[in-house]
Amino acid sequence: MRGSLGCPSAAEKKGERVDERVHERVVIEEGRIPATLDGPDGASFREMVDVRNAVEAAAFGTDEYASTAEEILPGWLNSTDGPRRLLLARVDGRIVGRGVLDLPAEPGSPTAFVSAEVLPDFRDAGIGTALLTRIEEWATEADRTILKAFVTHGPFRGGRALRPPTGFGRIDSDAPEVSFAQGRGYRLEQVERMSRLDVADTLPVLASVSAEVGARATGYTTLTVSGALPDEWLADMVVLQQRMSTDAPAGGLDVDEEVWDTDRVRRMESDRAAGGQLALTTVARHDASGRLVAFTELLVPTDRGRPVLQDSTLVLSEHRGHRLGMLVKATNLLALRDASPASTTVTTYNAEENRPMLSVNEALGFRPIGAEGGWRKDVSLP
Secondary structure, rough: EEOOOOOOOHHHOOOOOOOHHHHHHEEEEOOOOOOOOOOOOHHHHHHHHHHHHHHHHHOOOOOOOOOHHHHHHHHHHHOOOOEEEEEEEEEEOOEEEEEEEEEOOOOOOOOEEEEEEEEHHHHOOHHHHHHHHHHHHHHHHHOOOEEEEEEEEEOOOOOEEEOOOOOOEEEOOOOOHHHHHHOOOOEOOOOOOEEEEHHHHHHHHHHHHHHHHHHHOOEEEEEEEOOOOHHHHHHHHHHHHHHHHOOOOOOOOOOOOOOOOOHHHHHHHHHHOOOOOEEEEEEEEEOOOEEEEEEEEEOOOOOOOEEEEEEEEOHHHHHHOHHHHHHHHHHHHHHHHHHHHOOOOOEEEEEOOOHHHHHHHHOOOEEEEHHHHHHEEEEOOO
């Protein structure tokens, strides 16, 4: 889950004072998750998504990476794989902030993902603190003791740098969201790099890269599918998705091993399709065993002009060293060219300590545009 724990307000940037009476007009209440986007609850859900997008745009300086309510709602309705609760802050009836609690469904998980986001013009009125405090209470009521937040920090613009214990990546130590997180007991454990690829720039080299790497990856065959996966892939994809939760670098975030089965894979596909996203998946099959040992995914939005998300990529550790990561990514980007010619931009997130995958992305033309911090707070149950 992507989130924020605070940023500078527009009033701060202008040297103005936030209306000190705003806190007197704030109403904080639990939000209802609508079955559809029709009706009053659907309108509130859309307004909540607008808040999410505005907070992210303030961090990155562009609204290019906004999501739609149609894309987001199916995941919220899937309470089997990660139940969520929503908290809304209203001022004079307008939604100006949101808090989110996301609970991994694995039995005995100590983890809760938390988020508190407030529109820039309504910060410094205690709204973010009120949201986060209640979200943390919900987490402990659910017996969760490890709270994690992924905070959008935008690009590093100089000044004092804060680095995680991994030593990789950095964020602005003096940024208001950093002060907010640290002041509430969170510590930075990991920095992820957000990167962007201009598809037109990389297309001329993709075919040659794919051919060159393919020649070196002897004993493996790539296969690509658009939409739902073939039934014969499911057993191997269960293994790949579960290993994705443990094999990817996590810094000090202590990631739970996720529990996957074929039903969960199909639910994920259903959620994406219901949100209007087209999934392009390329796998590498080990010819000797017939097993799928690497995969990568691209999620194409309904509006083909919006950025595509480069989602999960994994090569099983026992099959690394054959450049399979480069092979499946290059092959999938070629498939994107054919499936969605109007798609011009791809974005992705990678842990800064994941140098092998960053090297693949850089060779394909991805360039850094921002950072996301993985923050953690350990709490005791009451």
